[in-house]
Amino acid sequence: MRSVQLTTSLSQLTKFGLVNAYLVRENDGLTLVDTAMNAAGELIDEARRLGAPIRRIALTHGHGDHVGSLDQLCERLGREGVSVLMPAIDQRILDGEHDAFPGRKRGSWPKLATRPDVLLEPGQRVGSLEVIPAPGHTPGQVAYLDTREGSLIAGDAFTTFGRLEVPSHATLRFPFAAMATWDRRQALRSAIALRALEPALLAVGHGRALSAPAAAMDAAIRRAQPGA
Numbered sequence: 474m475r476s477v478q479l480t481t482s483l484s485q486l487t488k489f490g491l492v493n494a495y496l497v498r499e500n501d502g503l504t505l506v507d508t509a510m511n512a513a514g515e516l517i518d519e520a521r522r523l524g525a526p527i528r529r530i531a532l533t534h535g536h537g538d539h540v541g542s543l544d545q546l547c548e549r550l551g552r553e554g555v556s557v558l559m560p561a562i563d564q565r566i567l568d569g570e571h572d573a574f575p576g577r578k579r580g581s582w583p584k585l586a587t588r589p590d591v592l593l594e595p596g597q598r599v600g601s602l603e604v605i606p607a608p609g610h611t612p613g614q615v616a617y618l619d620t621r622e623g624s625l626i627a628g629d630a631f632t633t634f635g636r637l638e639v640p641s642h643a644t645l646r647f648p649f650a651a652m653a654t655w656d657r658r659q660a661l662r663s664a665i666a667l668r669a670l671e672p673a674l675l676a677v678g679h680g681r682a683l684s685a686p687a688a689a690m691d692a693a694i695r696r697a698q699p700g701a
């Protein structure tokens with residue numbers, strides 16, 4: 474697992490060169506955002522290297538490549554002192570309520586043994602992170618804005634393989650996020666809303682992080698417009 478320290482409080486961990494998880498430093502320990510897959514041991518080792526315990530596991534959305542290590546992590550860490558936070562709508566889909574959300578089920582929705590402690594709604598806080606609605610890729614996807622430094626952990630609302638893109642349209646370099654996207658128009662609306670937050674740094678589920686991402690976000694949004 475590759476580890477990059479992005480800011481004093483944010484580390485990016487990359488599994489298989491393909492999928493990212495993030496460790497966010499707080500006063501009481503670490504918040505892990507997303508879990509990649511088959512990565513529990515490596516994520517725990519990385520937290521140990523940072524010298525702080527994982528206190529919270531917060532998910533951006535319910536797809537298998539983001540929640541795939543959750544059960545293993547809970548087994549290894551125990552549930553005492555570790556809370557699991559999942560977007561409320563994506564938890565309903567993980568629970569099998571696909572029919573509540575019109576449109577085709579896309580992406581992988583694994584069966585999880587872990588029950589979240591907190592069902593996240595937009596506007597809630599997770600330590601220093603504000604929960605920002607980012608539906609489209611999945612019905613319940615959320616992004617996390619670090620209110621201390623303006624870093625935005627955007628899940629699959631954007632990808633940066635090759636260049637920054639909104640996964641509302643498949644690109645040659647990394648078509649998978651777009652293929653797994655539930656509602657492409659909604660994904661574009663969320664991309665526009667996230668851009669309006671003026672993040673200082675954009676950290677995504679797939680690909681490298683970008684600092685000062687405004688121009689690249691504008692260009693990605695332009696390319697994602699219907700008929701562009």
Ligand SMILES: [Zn+2]
Nearest residue numbers: 536580629653
């Ligand atoms: Zn996804």
